[in-house]
Amino acid sequence: MSELNEQQAKEILEKVMRMCKADTCQAGIGGGTGGNIRYARNSVSTAGEASNRNLNINVSFGKRSGSASGNEFEDAALERVVRRAEELAKLAPENPEWIEPLGPQTYQKTPGYYDATAKIDPEYRAQVAADSIVPSKKRGCVAAGFLQDGSQWRATMNSKGLFGYDRRTNLDFSLTVRTEDEQGSGYVTRDYNDAAKFNSAESANIAIEKAIASRTTKAIEPGKYTVILEPTAVSDFVGNLIFGFNARGAEEGRSVLSKKGGGTRLGEKFLGDNVTLTTDPFNPEVPAAGWGGDGLPRKPMTFVENGVIKALNYDRVWAMKKGVEPTPNPGNMIMAGGTGSVEDLIRDTQRGVLVTRFWYIRAVDQQTGLVTGLTRDGTFYIENGKIAYAIKNFRFNESAIIMLNNVEALGKPVRQGGNLLPPIKARDFTFTSLSDAV
Amino acid sequence: MRRRDFLHLGGGAAGAFALTRKTGKDWFGSLTPIPAGEKKALADVALNAAKGAGATYADVRIGRYLNEAVFARERFVQGVNSNESYGAGIRVIANGTWGFAATNEVTTDGLARAARRAVLIAKANSKLQTEPVQLAPVKGAGEVSWVTPIEKNGFTVPIQEKVDLLMAVNAAALAAGATFINSRIFLVNEQKYFASTDGSYIDQDVHRILPGFNITVTDRATGKFGGRNSLSAPMGMSWEYLSARPAGKFQTPVGVQYGKYYDMVEDAKLAAEQAKEKLSGRTVEPGKWDLLLDPSHLWLTIHESVGHPLELDRVLGYEANYAGTSFATLDKWKSKSFNYGSKVVNLFADKTQPGSLGAVAYDDEGVKTKRWDLVKDGILVNYQAIRDQVHILGEKESHGCCYADNWNSVQFQRMPNVSLSPGTAPMTPADMIAGVDKGIYIVGDGSYSIDQQRYNFQFGGQLFYEIKGGKIAGMLNDVAYQSNTQEFWNSVVASCDNRDFRLGGSFNDGKGQPGQGSAVSHGSSTTRVNGVNVLNTARRI
Numbered sequence: 001m002s003e004l005n006e007q008q009a010k011e012i013l014e015k016v017m018r019m020c021k022a023d024t025c026q027a028g029i030g031g032g033t034g035g036n037i038r039y040a041r042n043s044v045s046t047a048g049e050a051s052n053r054n055l056n057i058n059v060s061f062g063k064r065s066g067s068a069s070g071n072e073f074e075d076a077a078l079e080r081v082v083r084r085a086e087e088l089a090k091l092a093p094e095n096p097e098w099i100e101p102l103g104p105q106t107y108q109k110t111p112g113y114y115d116a117t118a119k120i121d122p123e124y125r126a127q128v129a130a131d132s133i134v135p136s137k138k139r140g141c142v143a144a145g146f147l148q149d150g151s152q153w154r155a156t157m158n159s160k161g162l163f164g165y166d167r168r169t170n171l172d173f174s175l176t177v178r179t180e181d182e183q184g185s186g187y188v189t190r191d192y193n194d195a196a197k198f199n200s201a202e203s204a205n206i207a208i209e210k211a212i213a214s215r216t217t218k219a220i221e222p223g224k225y226t227v228i229l230e231p232t233a234v235s236d237f238v239g240n241l242i243f244g245f246n247a248r249g250a251e252e253g254r255s256v257l258s259k260k261g262g263g264t265r266l267g268e269k270f271l272g273d274n275v276t277l278t279t280d281p282f283n284p285e286v287p288a289a290g291w292g293g294d295g296l297p298r299k300p301m302t303f304v305e306n307g308v309i310k311a312l313n314y315d316r317v318w319a320m321k322k323g324v325e326p327t328p329n330p331g332n333m334i335m336a337g338g339t340g341s342v343e344d345l346i347r348d349t350q351r352g353v354l355v356t357r358f359w360y361i362r363a364v365d366q367q368t369g370l371v372t373g374l375t376r377d378g379t380f381y382i383e384n385g386k387i388a389y390a391i392k393n394f395r396f397n398e399s400a401i402i403m404l405n406n407v408e409a410l411g412k413p414v415r416q417g418g419n420l421l422p423p424i425k426a427r428d429f430t431f432t433s434l435s436d437a438v
Numbered sequence: 439m440r441r442r443d444f445l446h447l448g449g450g451a452a453g454a455f456a457l458t459r460k461t462g463k464d465w466f467g468s469l470t471p472i473p474a475g476e477k478k479a480l481a482d483v484a485l486n487a488a489k490g491a492g493a494t495y496a497d498v499r500i501g502r503y504l505n506e507a508v509f510a511r512e513r514f515v516q517g518v519n520s521n522e523s524y525g526a527g528i529r530v531i532a533n534g535t536w537g538f539a540a541t542n543e544v545t546t547d548g549l550a551r552a553a554r555r556a557v558l559i560a561k562a563n564s565k566l567q568t569e570p571v572q573l574a575p576v577k578g579a580g581e582v583s584w585v586t587p588i589e590k591n592g593f594t595v596p597i598q599e600k601v602d603l604l605m606a607v608n609a610a611a612l613a614a615g616a617t618f619i620n621s622r623i624f625l626v627n628e629q630k631y632f633a634s635t636d637g638s639y640i641d642q643d644v645h646r647i648l649p650g651f652n653i654t655v656t657d658r659a660t661g662k663f664g665g666r667n668s669l670s671a672p673m674g675m676s677w678e679y680l681s682a683r684p685a686g687k688f689q690t691p692v693g694v695q696y697g698k699y700y701d702m703v704e705d706a707k708l709a710a711e712q713a714k715e716k717l718s719g720r721t722v723e724p725g726k727w728d729l730l731l732d733p734s735h736l737w738l739t740i741h742e743s744v745g746h747p748l749e750l751d752r753v754l755g756y757e758a759n760y761a762g763t764s765f766a767t768l769d770k771w772k773s774k775s776f777n778y779g780s781k782v783v784n785l786f787a788d789k790t791q792p793g794s795l796g797a798v799a800y801d802d803e804g805v806k807t808k809r810w811d812l813v814k815d816g817i818l819v820n821y822q823a824i825r826d827q828v829h830i831l832g833e834k835e836s837h838g839c840c841y842a843d844n845w846n847s848v849q850f851q852r853m854p855n856v857s858l859s860p861g862t863a864p865m866t867p868a869d870m871i872a873g874v875d876k877g878i879y880i881v882g883d884g885s886y887s888i889d890q891q892r893y894n895f896q897f898g899g900q901l902f903y904e905i906k907g908g909k910i911a912g913m914l915n916d917v918a919y920q921s922n923t924q925e926f927w928n929s930v931v932a933s934c935d936n937r938d939f940r941l942g943g944s945f946n947d948g949k950g951q952p953g954q955g956s957a958v959s960h961g962s963s964t965t966r967v968n969g970v971n972v973l974n975t976a977r978r979i
Contacts, residue, residue, distance in 0.1 A: 040757070041754065043567055044567060047538065048848050050527075052846055065517070067517060069522065071542050072542070091596070091597035091598055091601075093601055095515060129563075174951075175759060253617075359889065359890055360887045363885060365976070370977050372918070397975065432920070434894070435893055437890050
């Protein structure tokens with residue numbers, strides 16, 4: 001019921017365009033069908049399925065704009081949303097930053113839809129839960145996990161002839177395994193477009209092994225340590241970095257990318273030599289939709305090359321003001337890495353801390369990019385190229401900019417949260433206090 | 439009958455729009471809830487379909503969720519948005535296991551189909567069930583209704599009035615020296631109808647409002663920038679919150695603070711002045727300080743270090759994979775001697791507080807709401823629990839704090855309003871400051887982070903004033919305090935009296951998988967906490 005094919009979506013959007021009496025109209029519809037299963041205490045807690053469709057409309061009379069949305073699709077309901085947007089637009093003051101909708105665009109198809117994911121049913125989800133729960137019980141552990149799968153589609157159209165349609169599937173899995181005595185905790189997370197790539201039993205085993213290995217911890221003094229951040233920890237700490245490369249904030253003097261005396265860090269060597277950050281919607285490991293919220297066709301871009309800031313995000317308004325080409329919203333982040341594994345990085349480390357993941361990271365100072373957060377679900381001390389023992393969790397206060405200037409080695413990038421990220425070895429990471437949390 | 443049919447009877451959707459527009463009461467034809475009788479008929483279809491498919495219990499929530507936002511920066515409005523979502527969620531128990539399905543097809547066929555799907559899911563999952571659901575009994579409420587006691591529905595306020603307010607706010611900030619300002623007003627209306635096989639048919643119309651702004655000041659020459667956010671609170675109110683009535687103002691030694699009513703223009707002017715002062719504030723000397731925490735700040739510490747760890751589902755491990763578990767384990771509660779805080783610390787949960795975000799008459803599983811103690815004279819005495827959990831506490835009645843953030847989300851245990859009782863001895867913030875030799879007075883919420891069992895936390899703020907010899911001695915910068923929950927609450931020495939009691943809150947507190955938001959208030963009076971570890975957060979890059 002929920003899914004519309006390209007032609008059906010187009011017909012609804014054309015109807016919306018015909019209903020609209022404003023000078024310009026942009027409309028998007030999207031929806032999806034999805035399901036999830038959640039388990040804890042080695043038992044299923046909640047599970048469900050939901051389907052929905054949404055319509056979003058933005059209309060303008062001159063430079064006056066209004067937006068409205070709804071999820072009912074009968075003609076009268078569609079018209080109600082259109083009229084509501086029009087009414088709001090008429091009442092809104094002129095926006096000096098109003099910008100003409102884009103003309104027709106060519107969106108290249110990117111991979112992302114897989115039948116294996118779309119056909120997931122309650123039995124499949126129950127089996128994934130069983131693949132966590134059964135071995136956890138056997139090993140004296142308690143599993144708490146979550147699987148979410150879905151098939152989403154969206155279409156966009158405007159009164160200047162732009163149209164796009166995209167559909168993709170996704171599977172997101174995460175699992176925390178704790179030992180029955182509550183002294184050890186392990187974690188694993190996986191995400192795919194294609195469910196055929198997902199091995200639930202193998203994934204569960206990673207969390208189980210980490211929980212058991214982290215059962216007996218030693219407390220070591222907070223301070224500066226060499227760290228090996230597993231890809232999940234890298235994702236937690238810097239996984240959103242390029243999405244914040246906002247040109248406007250930098251040029252307005254209120255960003256870590258702003259420069260003393262005015263201007264930005266664009267073109268400057270700002271991060272370590274071994275740091276290269278790109279985006280590519282066509283990457284088969286982490287495909288992204290062909291366009292983002294701004295409607296511009298996505299394309300491969302380099303934001304940081306060997307530590308030099310190569311690009312900032314210019315939205316259409318700011319690009320027009322500055323007389324530069326706008327940049328499309330990136331759909332993923334790809335960090336260049338090496339070929340080795342986490343184990344290889346450990347082997348090359350005399351003393352250091354292995355971090356499975358971070359938790360509750362929040363900005364402390366935007367001026368320096370300082371954030372705070374904690375380690376969680378498997379933190380280990382490394383000595384002479386081996387994991388020596390599990391350690392108590394730390395709170396850290398560190399800037400991503402400082403960490404990315406201290407990178408000593410990078411491993412092979414893997415998919416994490418829709419991005420492609422390597423494990424990182426970095427020196428002088430600042431842990432500021434101990435946490436009793438397991 | 440569907441909503442559109444109802445509108446057709448009234449002259450069609452466009453006709454209804456024109457009619458209400460003229461009266462100025464219901465601009466978009468969505469503010470008048472669908473008649474309860476219409477929803478009851480649909481709900482009964484869902485409940486019967488679920489029972490027919492083998493459910494031993496079922497509830498259905500038919501909801502229309504509205505929100506409106508106006509946002510502006512500097513001297514112009516960036517957007518005016520109006521969003522609406524309508525659908526139904528059906529939750530069942532079959533074979534002792536929960537199942538849930540939701541649909542935006544609010545028809546007899548759509549609801550019956552979703553009900554059967556929910557039963558199918560419950561049965562599939564029952565194979566892994568080791569703890570069959572035990573529901574605390576609830577007496578059917580019959581057909582009842584409740585509306586947030588608002589004075590003026592913000593959805594009916596003309597857009598022009600909202601725009602004028604934000605433009606006045608921004609102009610005041612810019613005139614007072616702000617380099618940038620982003621301001622906004624959010625309005626929420628949840629029209630939700632709950633029915634269950636227990637015989638409840640509950641129609642509720644819930645309202646919330648969140649006005650706010652962020653001010654930035656920059657110094658190009660030094661490259662330094664900083665800011666101050668609004669000191670408003672999200673409230674379970676509507677447009678009346680923005681009336682700037684004097685009764686809502688609290689004069690403190692560092693400026694005006696706000697309670698039940700908010701003066702957004704006044705706060706913007708003050709914020710710009712304070713942001714400039716803050717930029718040249720002294721950097722803090724790290725070490726132990728006595729802290730005086732204003733309610734605009736303390737709400738967040740209560741939220742993170744009391745509200746979350748006392749959610750029974752966290753304590754039991756149901757949130758282990760996401761939000762985490764809790765240090766406040768059942769053995770500590772059972773001991774009846776666990777010192778959560780000092781003797782002056784009394785923390786209570788309350789889903790009935792007027793003006794609060796969590797206030798409703800019934801929760802989202804049909805339980806009448808109430809107030810109860812969590813920490814009494816410093817001792818942990820209870821948790822927050824819903825129908826399928828209270829048996830673990832030996833109680834026979836749910837606490838009434840079940841919530842779902844939309845029709846397509848499954849309801850589960852969410853934090854009620856959790857507040858710190860005011861002190862019993864007469865004391866104002868000025869009196870409290872006079873008694874502090876070396877301290878920091880913190881106003882407004884800032885950076886916040888806490889571990890997954892809620893031991894180790896770190897909080898920032900908006901404004902930090904040094905207290906020296908009982909007097910305010912200028913602004914400090916780069917301040918964050920880091921502590922352990924039990925140590926912190928045991929270091930509380932006093933709270934101001936109830937004249938200073940104010941609510942703060944979170945408009946969108948995240949929990950669960952898939953993630954859901956909820957809105958929750960936390961009240962307190964200005965509170966003194968001795969000997970807290972303060973960090974200096976300045977760095978060079």
